Amino acid sequence: MKIDMPSHLSDDELVAEVKTLARCEREATACLIAHLAELDARRLYLPAGFSSLFNYCCEVLHLSEPAAYNRIEATRAARRFPLILRMLGEGSLSLATVRLLASHLTAENHPELLAAAAGKSKREVEELLVRYFPMSEVPACVRKLPGPKAFAGALDAKRPVSSDAPAVLAPVASLPSARVSSPASSAPVRRPVVSPLAPGRYEIRFTASAQTREKLRQAQELLRHAVPDGDLAEVFDRALTALREELARKKFAATARPRASRGTAPGSRDIAAKVRRTVWLRDRGACAFVSKGGRRCNEKAFVEFHHVDPHGVGGEATAGNIQLRCRAHNAYEGELFYGHGAPSGTPSSSREEFATAAVRRRQSKSGGLCRVPSRRSKRRGGQATVVGRVNVRACRRRGLPSPLRAKHAAAKKSPAPPRGAGPQLALVTSYLLRVAMS
Numbered sequence: 001m002k003i004d005m006p007s008h009l010s011d012d013e014l015v016a017e018v019k020t021l022a023r024c025e026r027e028a029t030a031c032l033i034a035h036l037a038e039l040d041a042r043r044l045y046l047p048a049g050f051s052s053l054f055n056y057c058c059e060v061l062h063l064s065e066p067a068a069y070n071r072i073e074a075t076r077a078a079r080r081f082p083l084i085l086r087m088l089g090e091g092s093l094s095l096a097t098v099r100l101l102a103s104h105l106t107a108e109n110h111p112e113l114l115a116a117a118a119g120k121s122k123r124e125v126e127e128l129l130v131r132y133f134p135m136s137e138v139p140a141c142v143r144k145l146p147g148p149k150a151f152a153g154a155l156d157a158k159r160p161v162s163s164d165a166p167a168v169l170a171p172v173a174s175l176p177s178a179r180v181s182s183p184a185s186s187a188p189v190r191r192p193v194v195s196p197l198a199p200g201r202y203e204i205r206f207t208a209s210a211q212t213r214e215k216l217r218q219a220q221e222l223l224r225h226a227v228p229d230g231d232l233a234e235v236f237d238r239a240l241t242a243l244r245e246e247l248a249r250k251k252f253a254a255t256a257r258p259r260a261s262r263g264t265a266p267g268s269r270d271i272a273a274k275v276r277r278t279v280w281l282r283d284r285g286a287c288a289f290v291s292k293g294g295r296r297c298n299e300k301a302f303v304e305f306h307h308v309d310p311h312g313v314g315g316e317a318t319a320g321n322i323q324l325r326c327r328a329h330n331a332y333e334g335e336l337f338y339g340h341g342a343p344s345g346t347p348s349s350s351r352e353e354f355a356t357a358a359v360r361r362r363q364s365k366s367g368g369l370c371r372v373p374s375r376r377s378k379r380r381g382g383q384a385t386v387v388g389r390v391n392v393r394a395c396r397r398r399g400l401p402s403p404l405r406a407k408h409a410a411a412k413k414s415p416a417p418p419r420g421a422g423p424q425l426a427l428v429t430s431y432l433l434r435v436a437m438s
Helices: 011-042 053-059 065-080 083-090 095-102 110-117 122-132 148-158 210-222 232-252 273-282 327-338 349-366 375-380 389-398 421-437
Strands: 193-198 201-205 303-307 322-326
Touching: 011 053, 011 065, 011 083, 053 065, 065 083, 065 095, 083 095, 083 110, 095 110, 095 122, 110 122, 122 193, 210 232, 232 273, 273 322, 303 327, 322 327
Parallel strands: none
Antiparallel strands: 193 201, 303 322
16 A cells, blocks of 8 residues: 655645544544454454464554553453443544553443543543542652662573572662663663552652762751651652742742832843733743634643744834743744745745734834834944844835834833832732742
């Protein structure tokens, strides 16, 4: 079967085709689960020369081991509860979530559990299950992992040894020492674990260096007056609280005692602390990009401050012109405006629309003229402005008035807050911190 890249499709056609193929894949997966259930019931893998359905799926159907395991778990759950097949075809359940639910489903609770898990991700289903089936808490533990020699010895465990050979036990006193650079002799990397145990309780497990173990010991000693037993959960909670406050102060200028802002010079890329606090609170610390269909991104990782009217056409760093964007959408809107990454020889209508809208908004604010701050004027500290390249082309294409050289008005200093506003500002800032980090 020959499959080519669909480069001939338009954007809308490509999105529609991807959605259609995803729906067909869900339906095909549900049909495969139904047929595997019947094949398993008839045990047709035995006359085919296989001892188990798992080996049959891996060698005959060419499924990977994780894929075969997930499908077999879903197959046996669907034999008991056929409702799973319909939900798999609709996409309200995935193979991963069915595997998590399979061991907890009974004839009495399966309608409720399946309905509660519909449309949820794997992580959300894990948290759902611990509400119904809470697990006991795990004890706090700090132990040393086996070193490279211990792993080398484990590989030789299959070799016959004499009965009088001494047994060697790995020490479990502290965390491991510095990591060995040689890949051949280093221990296998263990993934960090964050798994729910009960409502509001999680198990967190990771591997740390000897330096981190020493810092932890010092923190326990310094906190003995407040945490006499040196509880690891309490020590880490206090450390993360302090780190979160420091990051909030650096990222969006969170403070309990905000000072009067002097503002920024016209044309400057710097964003005033007051503007950063206002924007972060307004956008709730998440990407505020909204698609044409009305969906907001809401990503909270790699969030950056974004100029709605780009700085290249005179967009100022004000609260009305600054929004939060994740790194991907910030770069995407930059490409829409500046044309980076656009196919050569293809007109970029989105860039023209973006540039024209920015120029028109700037015109309405500047009385019909588009003025762009000059890099030369910023270097020399002057107030003169010159015309930017993107601005000129956008004006020529749309027949707008050409930008003229003019002088910027002196930056107006923000008025000092009235007396008695300090406590109010402190309350607002503390609320800003809580909302952004929630």
